[in-house]
Amino acid sequence: MGNHDARRAWMELTEHRHYAYRGCAPDLDEPTRAQGDLDLGVDAWLPYTEDDGEQPSVRIAREKAAAAVCQACPVLAQCRAYGLAETPDGKLAEPEGVLGGMRSLERHRDLIQRRKTAAPAVVLGAADSRLDEARTAQKQAVLSALARESDEELVAYRAGMDVRTANWHRAILTGLLGLDKDTASRGELLARAAELGVLPKRARIRPDGMHPVPAAPNTDGSRQRRIALRMTIQLVLPGMEHIPRVPRPTTPRRRAAVAPVRALRIVRTAQHLTLPVTTVLEAAA
Numbered sequence: 001m002g003n004h005d006a007r008r009a010w011m012e013l014t015e016h017r018h019y020a021y022r023g024c025a026p027d028l029d030e031p032t033r034a035q036g037d038l039d040l041g042v043d044a045w046l047p048y049t050e051d052d053g054e055q056p057s058v059r060i061a062r063e064k065a066a067a068a069v070c071q072a073c074p075v076l077a078q079c080r081a082y083g084l085a086e087t088p089d090g091k092l093a094e095p096e097g098v099l100g101g102m103r104s105l106e107r108h109r110d111l112i113q114r115r116k117t118a119a120p121a122v123v124l125g126a127a128d129s130r131l132d133e134a135r136t137a138q139k140q141a142v143l144s145a146l147a148r149e150s151d152e153e154l155v156a157y158r159a160g161m162d163v164r165t166a167n168w169h170r171a172i173l174t175g176l177l178g179l180d181k182d183t184a185s186r187g188e189l190l191a192r193a194a195e196l197g198v199l200p201k202r203a204r205i206r207p208d209g210m211h212p213v214p215a216a217p218n219t220d221g222s223r224q225r226r227i228a229l230r231m232t233i234q235l236v237l238p239g240m241e242h243i244p245r246v247p248r249p250t251t252p253r254r255r256a257a258v259a260p261v262r263a264l265r266i267v268r269t270a271q272h273l274t275l276p277v278t279t280v281l282e283a284a285a
């Protein structure tokens with residue numbers, strides 16, 4: 001849907017014969033209140049109210065109350081069509097506020113879902129020239145490193161670049177090979193690279209183990225933590241081999257043998273000037 005459709009959707013909404021009865025219109029007796037629910041102000045549908053310090057929880061509650069009023073609105077369908085209309089560059093014509101019973105976040109999610117559904121499936125072959133970018137020296141270095149390591153710092157070290165650059169190449173590679181950056185794992189990326197003939201020939205893939213590693217992690221590591229919740233976070237210095245954790249021995253340690261206490265005898269007793277008496281003891285034979 002382009003700008004033209006957004007304009008048409010707007011006209012269909014505003015020229016609807018029931019538009020004057022919409023839920024978010026000002027009440028005739030109390031113009032600052034919404035006629036669909038007098039408990040709500042007319043700004044409840046806007047992204048921000050006059051109260052600058054509105055807490056996120058308060059804002060969400062307000063938006064939900066506004067969206068509930070929309071459900072009984074006579075122009076709900078027309079309003080929703082307008083709220084989901086796009087500009088020519090693929091953005092929402094009305095990105096903020098509540099429209100057609102949908103909050104801004106919900107409309108953006110709907111837009112992303114529409115994009116995914118509409119995107120044609122990428123069909124690539126090993127001879128496809130679109131894969132040339134995956135055969136550049138840097139991408140090949142990242143693929144080789146990724147085949148060997150799963151830790152992003154080690155991948156970057158082996159590829160000879162910083163972590164941010166290595167992750168950027170990983171993200172580009174994931175898209176180039178037709179995989180979803182949000183769901184693809186490192187293993188899937190490498191398998192796809194091997195299938196399409198862009199994985200360096202001598203690369204040997206080390207499996208992820210029990211926890212799949214994302215193909216294109218965020219630089220802050222938030223995705224890794226979300227995917228591998230039970231995985232312990234371990235700092236690994238660049239250039240150091242990963243040292244797996246060894247479980248602690250369960251067998252009890254033997255206590256050192258304690259020498260039997262023997263009788264003591266006084267060897268000598270001395271008193272120098274004002275110092276206290278010092279008694280030296282040694283074990284009796």
Ligand code: SF4
Nearest residue numbers: 022023024070073079
């Ligand atoms: S659907 Fe909601 S936002 Fe749209 S006109 Fe009706 S009350 Fe207003």
